[in-house]
Amino acid sequence: MSWKTWVLLGLTFAVGLFTLFSIATRLPTPPEHQVFVNGDVLTMDAENRVVQALSVRGERIEALGSNEEIMALVDDRTEVIDLAGRTLMPGFIDAHGHFPGSALNTVSVDLNSPPIGTMENMEDLLAALRARAAQLPAGEWVTGFGYDDTLLAEGRHPTREELDAVAPEHPVALLHISGHMVVANSRALEAVGIDAETPDPEGGVIGRTPSGELTGLLEETARLPVAERMLDLGAMDFLRMVSAAVREYAEYGVTTAQAGGVAPQMVGGFKLASGLGLMPLRLVLFPMQDDYGEAIAAGTFDPEDLAARRIDVGAVKIVADGSIQGFTGYLTRPYHTPFHGDEDYRGYAAVPRERLFEQIKTLHAAGLQIAVHGNGDASIDDILDAFAAAQAAHPVDDPRLILIHAQMAREDQIQRMADLGVTPSFFAAHTWFWGDRHRDIFIGPERAAQISPAGWAQAAGLRFTSHMDTPVTPMRPLQAAWRLV
Structure with missing residues (x-):
């Protein structure tokens, strides 16, 4: 190898280190002590209290209370922020998304x-x-x-x-x-x-x-x-994606992101980003059953192997069908517009029913939380049947089963979710981005009027969440709430 090649390699390595150091040191250090007063502070505690003020010391909320109670904690090192009647609330938790996919445009x-x-x-x-x-x-x-x-x-x-x-x-x-x-x-x-x-x-x-x-x-x-x-990216490309996605999530108040269906090769990238200080938000990984199923069945899967600073492991994910707008969601009735002229076409299961039962039973018996992607109502039938069978075989008091999207859930399925303790996470953005096409192309007016049925869930006393499925739609949590109602 010539000396010129060595010099070029050395310069490349130095530039890479400088870039990583520059990215990693951009994050601001939190003030030693801040208090926020004269506002409506949404605590999101068990009683859903709203208070006037709160105190933050370093990276932790120190106290909640009235203006007088919080101002009593102020000293000459405190930064006082007057909310002037505005609302202060905890950061948003991404109920389902594919971090750092919102920054795919960087690569x-x-x-x-x-x-x-x-x-x-x-x-x-x-x-x-x-x-x-x-x-x-x-x-x-x-x-x-x-x-x-x-x-x-x-x-x-x-x-x-x-x-x-x-x-x-x-x-x-x-x-x-x-x-x-x-x-x-x-x-x-x-x-x-x-x-x-x-x-x-x-x-x-x-x-x-x-x-x-x-x-x-x-x-x-x-x-x-x-x-x-x-998506087989080099380290620098992946870190650029993480850095850009972090900035976007922070801009919209998201403090906990989700990598829903994380590939094994991404785990190392997330750990590197965390070690470099690129992850000021929290990240929840949903590992895929397809990638970790054998280890889970063998009893060798340890979620802590995937975790790191600010990185936790949530549910293990299974994809049971496809998407309605791709004609791959699995329905009980045919699509409104015949797909390739087939008037009986209903989509199809991504996982055969028998295998889905076995996968969910194995995960449930291992004590792992389970999240299953299901859009079509036929797929949701299979998922709920599998949940019920797994719970019957291995009863758990609080199983916290998640049904991702639940887009075409029927009213009877919503009630069954309530009975089984299943939490649906609705992709309500469909009504804004694809509503007219659902009505005219995919499922027709009757079913389109019942997409992401949060009203039925609320009436059934069923706890639910809403998500953007970013990067399918942009990370805009307030818009997600608006679209839900």
Whole structure:
């Protein structure tokens, strides 16, 4: 190795360390003592008290009470903030999301359509990918995220041939807005070993033309090999994503993020970010059953192996079906618009019913909290049946089972959730981002009027949460609450 190469490597390493140090030292040190007075302080305690003031010493809330009680704690080192009648509340906890996915635009092309992005038609999308490919050496992956076939003027997915033409020297892969589909070009498919002879995997579909040629579209489990390559990031790219996502979450008052369905290779990145001081917020990891199922069954899974400073492990996640806007959610009645002309098409289960029962039973018996993604009501039937069977076999007083999305839950299913102690987390943003298309394309007026039925849950006395599923929709917690009502 020449001396010039050594110098170049040394400079690269030094620049990397300087960048990491610069990022890690940007976080402000909290004041020694702050008090907030003259406001409506929402305590969120068991009694839901509202008080006038609170005192914060370092990183901990020291006291709550009246103005007089809190002002008695003030000394010459105290910073006093007059709320002037405004409301102060605890930070938001992300009930379900995919941190740091909101910062995918730092490493990938943003292909969102209005109102989130700017892509209005296929040429807009292809032009953005063409520009990205021109910036990269031949052979490097060109990736994009957030495209929505129903919002593009053409009303369809990009094709393998279009992606071949736009970047002939690159593997190209695009993540659908739902996160449940990927479209890839020939180089990307070849890189992961998918060809016209590859059978559909269990719980997934490889898109094909009537003559058997690959379209490039990969649904559900079929997307995983390409998606994993898309998101196989270097350390610096991952840390940039974390840093950008932290800033956005902080801007909107989110103090606990969630990495819902965290891949094993991301855990090391999160621990590195934590060690560098890039994680001022708390992060809850939802490990995937597919990644840790064998260790759980063998009794060797220890959540503490994944944890670190400000990083905790929550529920183990299973994905039981797909998305309604991707026609992969599993319904009891057919979709409103026949999918590929099939009037009986109801979507499909990502996990066969028998296997779902076994997975949930194993997790429950191991004493682990469980979170299952379920959008369609047929999928929700399977999930609740599996929950009930697991609880009957291994009763737990407070199982804290989570049903993620529960988008098409029927009223009888809401009551059953209440009986089983299941907490639904509604993705209520659907009513704003996709409401008209749910009504006109996916499920028709009757079912569209009952999406994310928080009213039924409230009437049943059922505790529920609401989420944004970021990066599917932007992290805007107050908008999530507004959309829910």
